Amino acid sequence: MPHPHVVIIGASSGMGHALARLCLSKGYSTAMLARRTAPMHALAAQYPDVPHAIAQLDVCQTATIPEVLQSTIAQVKGMDVLVHCAGYGWVNPQLDFAIEEGMIDTNIRGFTAVMDWVFHYFQQQGKGHLVVITSVAGLRGDRHAPAYFASKAYQISYLQALRHKAHKADLPIYITDIRPGFVDTKPMEGRRFWMCSAETAAAHIFKAIHQHKRVAYITPRWRWVALAMRIAPSWLYEKVM
Template identity: 80%
Template sequence: MPHPRVVIIGASTGMGHALARLFLSEGYPTAMLARHVEPMHALTAQYAHVPHAVAQIDICRVSTVPTILQHTITRLEGMDILVHCAGYGLVNPHLDYAVEEGMIETNIKGFTAVMDWAFQYFLQQQKGHLVAITSVAGIRGDRHAPAYFASKAYQISYLQALHHKAVKSGLPIVVTDIRPGFVNTKPMEGKRFWMCSTETAAAHIFKAIRQRKRLAYITPRWRWVALAMRIAPYWVYEKVM
């Protein structure tokens, strides 16, 4: 049985790049999209025998998203799984609006443009698997990075809505919410507790996708942090954070 065809958005760096490498190494036809194409071309050159496609995309330019995705999927000869890894997060304790706006444009507007188009594609196809990287940060707000935490809460809620739509459609469309804790990507440089490498994160994400999970924490022990964040009284959360 042939492998599903995978489209990864945000595949030039970090978890997206590591995940693309893993899919290609396992023989999955894989399309990679991001703003910077050079790292993706370098990766696909190592797996030239595997069907692949590379395309440039800036999800903040929402009007271009449908055309680029459709063209890329045509080159891949279809899409069974879409993984959205594109995200933007910075600490912004002084509420610099330019910084907040960048996260809103990427994590809300760009994210929504991709999710809407992909979900409609899977509805027309009558099957598919939609995966998005959200964050444990989406569970509650934080004073150090208000827009990042809020945008991740938006993503979590949006995926819940799409899952509900999929269930009501009666079609075999799976929506997977991947919630990482600390992963050693460039914006998060520095030593933090329970931080894992992008390769470790990708391995866990790959497993969750193959198991068609509804929700997965990366790494799995972050589920306990998420539980504590949800149930902690406000006065405890505010004192700790």
């Protein structure tokens, strides 16, 4: 069975970069997109015999998304899987709107523009697999990072809606919601409980893609935190958090 053609948005660092490395190491035709291209070029140079494409993309520049995606997909001769790793998260207890706005632009406006274009692409193709890195944070609001938690809730709900659309259209378009807990990426300072490396996260994401999972927690034990977040009464959640 031929390898799928994988497109990764947000492949310059963190989980996206680690997943791109894993895909290239498996010989998968891999398209990598992000604002910074240098890390992706350096990674691709390590796998010169594997088909790949690299493009600069800032999802906040929503008008550029269709052209950049179409051109990049053409270079690798198709897209079977789209992994959306582009995201922005920051602690903002002071409610600095400039910080909130950045997360809204990336995690909501940019995310939605990508989702709509890719879903239409898969509709026309008749199949496809859409994978998005959301977060356990999307399950409940939090005083430390209101826009981040809220934007991740938006993403989770949007993916549920797209899954419903695919089901009603009777199309084999798979939607996988990846919900990490703490992952050791650049914005994260210090050690946190149950923190895993970007490479460990990528391995779990890769497995979830192959299993066509609807929802996958990274690492799997975060499902217990998610359960606690969902069932905790408001008074307890507000007291603990």
